[in-house]
Amino acid sequence: MLKFRFVLLFSLGLPALAQQFDTAIVNGRVLDPESGLDAIRSIGIRSGRISAISPDPLHGRTVIDARGLVVAPGFIDLHQHGQTPENYRFKAHDGVTTALELEVGVWPLRQWYAAREGKALINFGASSGEIPAAMAVMHDPGTLLPRGEAAQRGPTPEEQREIIAHIKEGLDQGALGVGLGIAYVPKTSREQILQVFQIAAPYKAPCFVHMRNGGPVEPGVLDALQEVLADSAVTGTPLHVVHITSMALAETPLALAIIRGARERGLDITVEAYPYTAGMTDLSSAIFEPGWQAHQGGITYHDLQWIATGERLTEESFLRYRKQGGMVAVHSIPEAMVRLAMADPMVMIASDGILDNGKGHPRAAGCYARVLGRYVREERALSLMEALRKMTLMPAERVGLQNKGRIKIGADADVTIFDPARVIDRATYENPAQYSEGIEYVLVNGISVVKQGVLQENVAPGRGVLRNR
Secondary structure (H helix, E strand, O other): OHHHHHHHOEEOOEEHHHOEEEEEEEEEEEEEOOOOEEEEEEEEEEOOEEEEEEOOOOEEEEEEEOOOOEEEEOEEEOEEOOOOHHHHHHHHHOOEEEEEEEEEEEOOHHHHHHOOOOOOOOEEEEEEEHHHHHHHHOOOOOOOOOOOHHHHOOOOHHHHHHHHHHHHHHHHOOOOOEEEEHHHOOOOOHHHHHHHHHHHHHHOOOEEEEOOOOOOOOOOHHHHHHHHHHHHHHHOOOEEEOOHHHHHHHHHHHHHHHHHHHHHOOOOEEEEEOOOOEEEEEOOOHHHOOOHHHHOOOOOHHHEEEOOOOOEOOHHHHHHHHHHOOEEEEEOOOHHHHHHHHHOOOEEEOOOEOEEOOEEOOHHHHHHHHHHHHHHHHOOOOOHHHHHHHHOHHHHHHOOOOOOOOOOOOOEOOEEEEOOOOOEOOOOOOOOOOOOEOEEEEEEOOEEEEEOOEEOOOOOOOOEOOOOO
């Protein structure tokens, strides 16, 4: 024990207690899901990394007194579509230090990263996206999601070869995996989806998949889950299933049991969910082709909420807005399924968030504070340490980030400090652009982006995250 303490207190050859760090976080309850540490500790930060962890006070040019607060690794969001300064501000206020666009992904990858370097409040990264590659090749007019050729027909053999080449280009440039939104390109054949898994396999890069179908009506979520499980098994490509509750709905227990069984037999498969009873997507997308109600658990037009105005839809407004295109909240997920997923130790937390000029889903602003406030503190559906593991260590491990998602010597100084008695989301479906409360400090690569609950101006410490770098 004494030897262990001695090692922790040493940094750059000098006792940590005698050093002046760039920043010292003192008196906080430090929780680290990897080591299991849950104790009052001081943390010394130098040059953007954690340099010391001590039971005694440390000295720094900047000192953060975290008395009464929890000091945790910065939250890592694997599923964040909003990759703009507006979205990054809400992410930071929700404790997120790294936001990754992995489900849809991006193309071309290098230009996407270059556009954010030196300008981002938080860390960012992306997968090589099958959807944007298909939209480019097939000249689809959609923005985030297809609404033309890519949504209405499958790629020709020549188009498929070009799509695969684009995906490979992104992987060669360090993409964190492959984004694969099968439900948005439903005419893409099962063979063509298998080809995407095959191109990812040599890179050992996960496929982040929005499955082909949802709901209990066949072909539904079980058929869709079996498709991607088979593709993962035969290629050896790691698989990550996104937002399981919005796909499986009341079938969530069965879907999780299938995933758990596959994991127990050696398949590399992970899964995520968000803490809300509604999803959100573009009304003009392929999700709302005729028969959509059955795949959404038998909901009605009134269960759709037009994001721009907050109104509930009718058949007439559904048809009108579908031609126009725009985001709609889909109120379809049973609360019992949300709670089940939050409590399941296998399920990571990810927001699926996007805001545009203050309009969007509350999960873009309040996902992580909602888990900590509602499901940990109020409902006690899971422990604080377990919730943090699902927000930090598990996402870091999924994309191979060895120096994030942990409080340890040498880790990137991405740190979230919050008040466990006050942390809560404030964002609503009617007014989603509301900052979470109780997130007191957020450090990204050692730089404070939230300080005493206030967003800091004129800082951009976020860095691009690439595979194996």
